[in-house]
Amino acid sequence: ANTYSGNTAVNAGTLALADNAQLRFVIGANGVTNSITGSGAVQLDGDFAIDTTAASTANGNSWSIVNVGTLTETYGATFSVIGFTNNSGVWTMTAGAITWTFTQATGVLSVSSGGGGGYTAWATANAGGQAANLDFDKDGVSNGVEYFMGATGSTFTANPGLVSGKITWPKDPAFSGTYTVQTSPNLVTWTNVSSTVVGNTVEYTPATGQGKAFVRLLVIPN
Structure with missing residues (x-):
């Protein structure tokens, strides 16, 4: 794959980024x-790999990736932004309280964090804006627990099971809120x-010899 990371100026003809x-x-x-x-044309059928490792994540920061004011750009059906979720040409990626957004129409990458992040931003990008106690992707794991575990997108998320005598939930370092492990006989x-x-995990070790018991993680995000 072409992973070139320099500036690209297209002043004549068409630059094609292949699938x-x-x-x-x-x-x-x-x-x-x-x-x-540039002032030429770009046909984008491949992938954008956006490296945010060294990015400044102050709320409202933005970066012009594609100069739509002078270019003639076309995004093909196979175009993608790696690690992002697409919604009608608006690509988002959420990690805890930080949400990255790339908009095809403007060619701009932006970041929201702090007051604009947290569960609200995560739910907007990954759970249709639903409340934490609902289950947007209907996989048996509530939106709040998926946020706690740092899950993104709408793919299946598995509830952790009993392994070596304990239950372990991954915990996103950027999670904001409170949580409690609870048990029930019924x-x-x-x-x-x-x-x-x-x-970056939360562990619970059930007592032995207590008979049937159900375990859940109750999450109340900020």
Whole structure:
């Protein structure tokens, strides 16, 4: 795959980014990135690989990746932004309280964080804006728990099972809110139990010999 990451100027003819080829954009301080510029045409059928490792994530920062004011750009059906979810030409990626948005119509990548992030931003990008107690993708895991675990998109998310005598949930370092592990003998009455944080996980070890018990993670995001 083509992973070229320099500036690209198209001043005549047409630049074609073929399906499965890549252009890499390295995001830095506000407004600092390599980009596609010029007065020619671009046919985008491949992938944008956007590297946000060194990006400034202050709320409202933005970067012009494709200069739509002077270029004639066409996005093909196979175009994608790696790691992002598409909604009618608006591509989003959420990690905890930070949401990245690339908009084809403007060619601009932007970031929202802090007050504009958290569960609200995550739910907008990944759960149709639904409340935390609902299950947008109907996989048996509530939106709040998926947010807690750092899940993105609408793919199937598995509830953790009992492994080596304990249940372990991954915990997104950017999660904002409160959580409690609870148990129940009948799915009606729930009791809070102690859990342990181990790195970026939360662990619960059920007592042995207690008979049938159900376990859940109750998440109340900010």
